[in-house]
Amino acid sequence: MTSEKRSSESSSIRDEKFPVEDPVAPIPHFPSENKKDIKNELNAIESDAGSLGDGELEESIRLVPKVVRELVSMDDDPTLPTVTFRYFILSAFFVALGAVISQISWFRTTSASYSMFFVQIASYWLGNLMSRTLPCTEVNLGLFKFNLNPGPFSVKEHVLVTLAASAGATSNLGEIIVSVKDLFYHEQMHPVAAIFLMWATIWMGYSFAAIGRSFLLYDPDLIWPSALMQTALYRTLRGEGQSLDISKKQMRVFWAVLFGVFFWSFLPEYVFPFTASLAVLCWFAPRNDTVKFISSGLGGMGFLNFTLDWSNITSTIMVSPWWTQVIGFVAFVLSVWVLVPIAHFTGVWGGQRFPIMSNRLFMANGSRYPFTELTTSDGHFNEQAFEELGNVYMSTQNLWGIFFGYATFLSAFVQIFLFGRQKIWSTIQHLRQRKQHSFKDRLNVLMSKYEEVPLWWYITLFACCFVTMIVLIFTQDLYLPWWTYVIGVVLGALTVVPMGFIYAVSAYQVSTGTWNELIYGYMAPGTHPVGSLVYRVVAGQCWYRAQSILQDQKVGHYMKVSPRATFLSQLWGNLIGVPINYAVIRWVIDTKRPYLDGTEKDPLGQWSGQAPQSYLNQGIQYGLVGPTRLFRDQIYGPLRWGFLLGILAPVLMYLLHRRFPRAKFNLWHSTIFFSNMENFYGNVSTGPLSSFIGGFFCMYYFFRYKHKTWVKYNYLTGAAADTGLSLTILAIFIFFGSAKIIEMPAWWGNDPDSVEKCYGSGN
Secondary structure, X not given: OOOOOOOOOOOOHHHOOOOOOOOOOOOOOOOOOOOOOOHHHHHHOHHHHOOOOOHHHHHHHHOOOHHHHHHOOOOOOOOOOOOOHHHHHHHHHHHHHHHHHHHHHHHOOOOOOOOHHHHHHHHHHHHHHHHHHOOXXXXXXXXXXXXXXXXXXXXXXHHHHHHHHHHHOOOOOHHHHHHHHHHHHOOOOOHHHHXXXXXXXXXXXXXXXXXXXXXXXXXXXXXXXXXXXXXXXXHHHOOOOOOHHHHHHHHHHHXXXXXXXXXXXXXXXXHOHHHXXXXXXXXXOOOOHHHHHHHOOOOXXXXXXXXXXXXXXXXXXXXXXXXXXXXXXXXXXXXXXXXXXXXXXXXXXXXXXXXXXXXXEEOOOOOEOOHHHHEOOOOEEOHHHHHHHOOOEEOHHHHHHHHHHHHHHHHHHHHHHHHHHHHHHHHHHHHOOOOOOOOOOHHHHHHOOOOOOOHHHHHHHHHHHHHHHHHHHHHOOOOOOHHHHHHHHHHHHHOHHHHHHHHHHHOOOOOOHHHHHHHHHHHOOOEOHHHHHHHHHHHHHHHHHHHHHXXXXXXXXXXXXXXXXXXXXXXXXXXXXXXXXXXXXXXXXXXXXXXXXXXXXXXXXXXXXXXXXXXXXXXXXXXHHOHHHHOOOHHHHHHHHHHHHHHHHHHHHHHHHHHOHHHOHHHOOHHHHHHHHOOOOOOOOOOHHHHHHHHHHHHHHHHHHOHHHHHHHHHHHHHHHHHHHHHHHHHHHHHHOOOOOOOOOOOHHHOOOOOOOOOOOOO
């Protein structure tokens, strides 16, 4: 539901004249202060807002953007229960389930995120079941007492369960360090040290939310579309603003889609993988090498390649606004359907020396680089071995990924300045009042009743994490100079507000990994690759986890949940989720190591270890070899121009937008485009075309021409499909891959030579 409007930069969200926000155009970066008569809109929400005779109430509601007024209640009941026995039971269950699914997915080539939609819906049903069946018994444990069933399952309990799952039911960046050390250097961290490492890096990012909360959380014009989307689903589940019959019909559709996708996903994921990548051109010329390269979605371009596997699509086609999907697909076409064949057939930029679509490292002759020989026994750079082996090379697609990664980072700051400087300055003016609730809109007025998270909580959390990391650096062979860790924390903190601003208005998370690797490479060249990854995790978590907690606090803000309960709920989720993450990491590495480290090839192309391999590559390039040595080779020379492109592209779009405002050049968000160009599609390129077609129907056709249907079923259908896929992956893991690995027998739809029927002349 990312909202983006068609008007020029001087327009305001609250002045929108369309019935709902239009996802075709981006949110304006210059919300104006123009007034508008909204009495008709206030009458539509009178049941939530109460009497409208009070001019002050009318003014406070007017300050809330229109799209928020349509989806968020303007009333509150502070007496509703929040942290209850039911909350702890449900949150622990959903955190544990998601931590398993998400961590398994991190090692796979394709994956489906653990759907928070599923958590919202399933926890709602289970919470109501508990409220009907649990006895109303008071339990006294001495230090505290609680009631097993304090009454109906409240919406605030419901929200906190989901927020705990959002925090703890996901994989975390600390997995990079633990996995790379074990997979490629056979250095297994002590379980306690690994778990504390993951806790410390996550909660360091949480502590940095203190920097951005006043800037990004309270301003009503920063709507945080993803948070708004979750809020809309809460109201749908509870039947607010619609009849009971409609709610029941929505639930029937949800369960029908969930079970349908659950049973169907066994085909592409296990029984019938042919359906996961329909390489149409290969059906007409299955033994032609050129056709195989063009049509294959598993290692090829994926031209006119379709997928029936929901893991290659996911609910992003029902969540991301149409304009961002267009930008993403254009970037995919340019990257994989234009640049890849140019490099392949002309040999430009090493396209004939090295595999174009690979995430491995190579020597100058194209053979695999023996990177372990570049480190001495004490973890330092082996200069002699480097001189003998030569420079490190990578695939062409990885090269331009780094190029666009540099462009992405600088473009983000230039984009913010050009299109958002007035908004930033307006927010700074509010911050100068030194009041947490200086905004006087209706939601901030309601939230002023609740106690804020005190600053010392954040400071204490930061201090504990900082000390823990320092201890781990000196005791656990993390290969990171301690002073670079301090610099990483400082530089990571500087990205919280600017990157958070982009996310708050567009729901697009900008990657900062490539930039962080470059900074570390210049600070500490010749150090062990793991040290570079530790720096990347620390600097990255400052932004990624700060964004996470701020988004969840915005959900709490919309649902009028106590900020303290929201904050503690996230900590509780991580407290449970991280140990489970570590247990899954151990299981995956112990059972899938040959596939993950490249010793053997997974016939389905799923357990490729693409993520840890990619992180290792960058650690070797920037941490071990270092950018100074790396960039002296001519093949790396063009990468530097990425910095200039990142500066000039948003300037060009801004000038064109000012000169031709009706041409909507402001829609072409250079940061989002460059970030999509940075994506590595090498192993699986079968999803984008199908996703684009699906996105057209979901976020363009149905939104514009079947809007009532879209409102009722779009998010529910996406949630059900993601949930069905997640449960399928979990079922396959439990029944076919945990105690005993049971492989699917070879047959026509599970051809061991090529599940796509793209054999080439060699088969």
